[in-house]
Amino acid sequence: xxxxxxxxxQSLKILKRNKLALVCIFIIFFLIIISIFAPVxxxxxxxxxxxSERLLSPGSEHIxxxxxxxxxxxxxxxxxxxxxxxxxxxxxxxxTIIGYxxxxxxxxxxxxxxxxxxxxxQVFSSVPFLLFAMALMFVLGHGIINLYISLGVLxxxxxxxxxxxxxxxxxxxxxxxxxxxDGASDLHIILKHLLPNCIPTLIITITxxxxxxxxxxxxxxxxxxxxxxxxxxxxxxxxSSQTYIRTNTYYSLFPGICIIITVMAFHIIGDGLRDAxxxxxxx
Amino acid sequence: MxxxxxxxxxxxxxxxxxxxxxxxxxxxxxxxxxxxxAQNSADSSAAQTSQTGATESSDYKVLRFGxxxxxxxxxxxxxxxxxxxxxxxxxxxxxxxxxxxxxxxxVLLTDFPEISEDGTVYSFELKEGVxxxxxxxxxxxxxxxxxxxxxxxxxxAKSYSYFSMIKxxxxxLSGEADTLEGFEVVDDYHFTITLDYAYAxxxxxxxxxxxxxxxxEATQAAGDNWGVGTNLIGTxxxxxxxxxDVSQVVLVKNENYHGGEVNLDExxxxxxxxxxxxxxxxxxxxxxxxxxxxxxxxxxxxxxxxQIHAYHPLGTNFISLNLQDEVLSDVNVRKAISLAINREELxxxxxxxxxxxxxxxxxxxxxxxSDSNGVYEYDPEAAKALLAESGYEDGLVIDAEIRAADQTxxxxxxxxxxxxxxxxxxxxxxxxxxxxxxxxxxxxxxGITWNALYADADFQVYTYFYSDNSDxxxxxxxxxxxxKLLDDARSETDEAKRAELYEQADTILSLEDYxxxxxxxxxxxxxxxxxxxGFTVGNLIYHFWYVDIEK
Numbered sequence: 001x002x003x004x005x006x007x008x009x010q011s012l013k014i015l016k017r018n019k020l021a022l023v024c025i026f027i028i029f030f031l032i033i034i035s036i037f038a039p040v041x042x043x044x045x046x047x048x049x050x051x052s053e054r055l056l057s058p059g060s061e062h063i064x065x066x067x068x069x070x071x072x073x074x075x076x077x078x079x080x081x082x083x084x085x086x087x088x089x090x091x092x093x094x095x096t097i098i099g100y101x102x103x104x105x106x107x108x109x110x111x112x113x114x115x116x117x118x119x120x121x122q123v124f125s126s127v128p129f130l131l132f133a134m135a136l137m138f139v140l141g142h143g144i145i146n147l148y149i150s151l152g153v154l155x156x157x158x159x160x161x162x163x164x165x166x167x168x169x170x171x172x173x174x175x176x177x178x179x180x181x182d183g184a185s186d187l188h189i190i191l192k193h194l195l196p197n198c199i200p201t202l203i204i205t206i207t208x209x210x211x212x213x214x215x216x217x218x219x220x221x222x223x224x225x226x227x228x229x230x231x232x233x234x235x236x237x238x239x240s241s242q243t244y245i246r247t248n249t250y251y252s253l254f255p256g257i258c259i260i261i262t263v264m265a266f267h268i269i270g271d272g273l274r275d276a277x278x279x280x281x282x283x
Numbered sequence: 284m285x286x287x288x289x290x291x292x293x294x295x296x297x298x299x300x301x302x303x304x305x306x307x308x309x310x311x312x313x314x315x316x317x318x319x320x321a322q323n324s325a326d327s328s329a330a331q332t333s334q335t336g337a338t339e340s341s342d343y344k345v346l347r348f349g350x351x352x353x354x355x356x357x358x359x360x361x362x363x364x365x366x367x368x369x370x371x372x373x374x375x376x377x378x379x380x381x382x383x384x385x386x387x388x389x390v391l392l393t394d395f396p397e398i399s400e401d402g403t404v405y406s407f408e409l410k411e412g413v414x415x416x417x418x419x420x421x422x423x424x425x426x427x428x429x430x431x432x433x434x435x436x437x438x439x440a441k442s443y444s445y446f447s448m449i450k451x452x453x454x455x456l457s458g459e460a461d462t463l464e465g466f467e468v469v470d471d472y473h474f475t476i477t478l479d480y481a482y483a484x485x486x487x488x489x490x491x492x493x494x495x496x497x498x499x500e501a502t503q504a505a506g507d508n509w510g511v512g513t514n515l516i517g518t519x520x521x522x523x524x525x526x527x528d529v530s531q532v533v534l535v536k537n538e539n540y541h542g543g544e545v546n547l548d549e550x551x552x553x554x555x556x557x558x559x560x561x562x563x564x565x566x567x568x569x570x571x572x573x574x575x576x577x578x579x580x581x582x583x584x585x586x587x588x589x590q591i592h593a594y595h596p597l598g599t600n601f602i603s604l605n606l607q608d609e610v611l612s613d614v615n616v617r618k619a620i621s622l623a624i625n626r627e628e629l630x631x632x633x634x635x636x637x638x639x640x641x642x643x644x645x646x647x648x649x650x651x652x653s654d655s656n657g658v659y660e661y662d663p664e665a666a667k668a669l670l671a672e673s674g675y676e677d678g679l680v681i682d683a684e685i686r687a688a689d690q691t692x693x694x695x696x697x698x699x700x701x702x703x704x705x706x707x708x709x710x711x712x713x714x715x716x717x718x719x720x721x722x723x724x725x726x727x728x729x730g731i732t733w734n735a736l737y738a739d740a741d742f743q744v745y746t747y748f749y750s751d752n753s754d755x756x757x758x759x760x761x762x763x764x765x766x767k768l769l770d771d772a773r774s775e776t777d778e779a780k781r782a783e784l785y786e787q788a789d790t791i792l793s794l795e796d797y798x799x800x801x802x803x804x805x806x807x808x809x810x811x812x813x814x815x816x817g818f819t820v821g822n823l824i825y826h827f828w829y830v831d832i833e834k
Contacts, residue, residue: 049698051625051632055581068633068691069698142710229709230697242559243691246582 021272024265076232088210094152099159107167124157200277207270354715358510375517379490383821402481546831577637598734602800617797622666641801644793651785678704740785
């Protein structure tokens, strides 16, 4: 391997060799396009009911069939993708900002700050996640914004733990010392020197965090604590399809497949990125 | 690279295996469940034999009934829920009762009471030798205690208004008096009740669950806990053996029942918050009997045609509105909600035809009901025009709090309302939360079926919409003309005239004021295994007095 190439160029090369990950990147890219341009992909309104066409099996009019209110299931899956991806991405943004800020502070400042933050990391990683998320949704109430917040606020601990470890390792490096001797402020060091070094870790935690956020959203919506009806979400679709599982099996199958594909794609990309970004792989 | 493929393969496989094992769980108990239940009943019968010395253990008959938990306890002075009544009515009895043909019959009396000519004095004679299951004998004093208790402010009874025409009831209600002036004990087995005015449905009201007779001593000893756990003792055919108030109540046969021996040895009432779970339990043989909501009829009617039985309760399903709410206090908004809903389509599709689209509030089997108006009109354009008239051209938002069982129905209503620009926020809560929020007056819009316990309009209208009563139901409907019509109807003894008064009152309520938005008169169904014999439902409350099991 050419040692003169930059770190990210090398990583990209490694990633390119991972064909499965590339396919998954394509899938996610496609899902993002679908989410943004949902109305282009379907001519139906996801929330408009038409009781005369309820519970239809997949056919030429409705390729995935219709639900108990005569709404097109394909359309609802497409719009549900918006919810899932936005919940996954936004809640991970929130978690990453909190996780990075706290992780860096703990690692960099050490002593009491570290003690307190580490304590909270322990607390947040030992509480059963879904139970905590349910309680938080009870308090905050339904709605997509509250989903972003509760999932974001509850899933920063893993990120913080990794960042803290990374910073502990970095802060005694010579270039940090010299920067400090040059009179650089703490903020300068955290943003200019530590952050770039943490980016590979962050990329991996974000890519692996998104699918678990998507699954949590599906679980919360399944339990009726997620998005407000009539908004389509894969989890709430599965919840309402339970009733009809005997006669309209397709109804629950499609949103289920959507969840599986999305979550698996993110996991595989996450694995691929880890392989690509981990310097230990480059021997 | 290879590792990744293997990883994702592993993931797929694990998912598949997990899926298969879940599916396995779903089907397996079909046979195993029945075995274990048979064993359960054998076990409990063994326990029973040792306790009571019964002879045959294999004949021990257990009925397992699945229903929702009302959350109101089993004291029928404090609960208005038919699911509470289904249990309470097996344990406690009223002086008279309604059988499953909706006819009133004598229970604790030697005969129907004698009524004075002016219709105000009722003379009763109790059966002798009727014992409560704690061993005390039923006397006039217990009856007196029961009636006085329901008026005492500290009881916080919900249904005293069915009996508040008893002379002196108002004084007990206000706390001025401790004893009920109109209740006179003649001796242990004779007593009279005097009313303030002639009130025709009184004889029927004392046959409802709300007039279940309690033993004085035991009730006083239990205090606030009456109706909780095993603290409910009566003269009925069953005794509460165990009750955790959350998951299950076990009733066992009252060996000394004054009405003769009942067929079943034990009734297990198992609570399910979720209808789908309940019906899965039925399919798996974990329960023998359950009610089947109309929206699920489509899923079951083909494969279980022989086990599904329909009946028509004396009720009306309607949208209950809080008239104190800023938006809903506007009659245009209420009328617009009504116009936005296509009741015929709703019944045909969501309910699978199990209901009759409403023409007014009063149920179609109750005197005073009128068809002259025809089914409520469906006209979304007219609804939009009405909303625009009130300044809601750009739409409006209404918060609904509904119970899980109404989710599908209200999903459809949400869709109808969206068409005319009304955003209905659905907040689904458990039954207990719903009950307490409703009592607190904090619900803006909800769905309910209000059932009369017998075919009389007083029950269906007065108990929900008369000013005082509507306040306790998050409705707050106050219309003097309407109240006056109900007052007049109560003391009117001519049946035809009464029916006419109720028709007028109903017109004001549901066709002029739109204080309630009637949707349909429901048809109910229950689903029962074929070895459950002799089970019929007259009007919503499930009674197990004549049920038998022949396996």
